[in-house]
Amino acid sequence: MTASLALEIRNLNKAFGGLPVTQDVSMSIRPGERHLIIGPNGAGKTTLFNQVTGDLKPNSGQIKLFGTDVTRFAPHRRAHAGLSRTYQIITLFAHDTLEHNVSLALLGLRRTRWQMWRPLSRYDELAAEARRTLDRVGLLHLANHPVSDIAYGEKRRVELAMALVQQPKVLLLDEPLAGLSNTERSTVKALIASIPRETAVVMIEHDMDTALDLAETVTLLNYGRVIVDGPRDAVIADERTREVYLGP
Structure with a gap:
């Protein structure tokens, strides 16, 4: 099962100053999947990305890329294994x-x-x-x-x-639509939609209308924990999603 997954996260934990930021986070991404991570500000979404890319080391847990345990790999070794990302704050x-x-x-x-x-x-x-x-x-x-x-x-x-x-096999996009005009959002959305299915795309995004058009599966995080995870329509219909993130 593990070898057939593009990205597998198991029981990931990270704390800063004794305060938990990610708590027992588990997630599985199939090759070519379009996955959306949502949650309120401070839910631990970018911290999770930083652990997946190696910018932060988890306190415990495991990260696998195509069946290979990369939990202790440096960021450049993860890039060689097929992982790439963009950042919430542009770094050029x-x-x-x-x-x-x-x-x-x-x-x-x-x-x-x-x-x-x-x-x-x-x-x-x-x-x-x-x-x-x-x-x-x-x-x-x-x-x-x-x-x-x-x-x-x-x-x-x-x-x-x-x-x-x-040419990543797994691409992490951290709020790629943030700060864009409607026209610019349409352009970037079309670019994301055009990414070949050889690449799994995992996206953090607050523009729900646009992001949900792209997503097949969704994970809701809150206070560093996975609240709901599964097919897009099921997660959006879940009352916990409305309570924590979408509102009534």
Whole structure:
């Protein structure tokens, strides 16, 4: 059973200053699944992502990617195993070009020997793949512009490109629609919907109307615990979901 899962989380616990943030969290994601994580602010959603990616170490519990226990793996080893993510707060190099940012995201996964005095643009394979991915998110025409020159919604798409260029098997999206206009949301939603089924997508999002269109399964977290987990329609219809998150 475990080997057939893209991502398996078992009894994950994390505490800060003695206060629990995730409490016995368990979750199973199948290959190609579209999974939504919801919950009030402070429910532990981003903390859970940080444990899955290795940015935070759990106090106890287990994380597996395609049957391999990665609980003690460093973040770069998890990336090599097929895990990628975006962040709630955009993390880009503002004074570098879009192409440079996407190339950097790809560099760590390649066995190319990097010479720091040699511009990334001289690595033809990296540059070509970065530009292909920027084209995929509709930003090829801005490839040579610095990130500081582009709009907020375009920065969200650059970050998505940085995750997609790694060709992940499991992609974690932390509020990818946050702060976007209606038009920008439609664009990013279409990009997420176009991600091939070779990639499982796990998303944290507060824009419920948009997120539910994309999700097949849903997990509701509250105070670091899983309250409801299962098929989208069943979770949304559950009275605990209305009580904790959606309201009457």
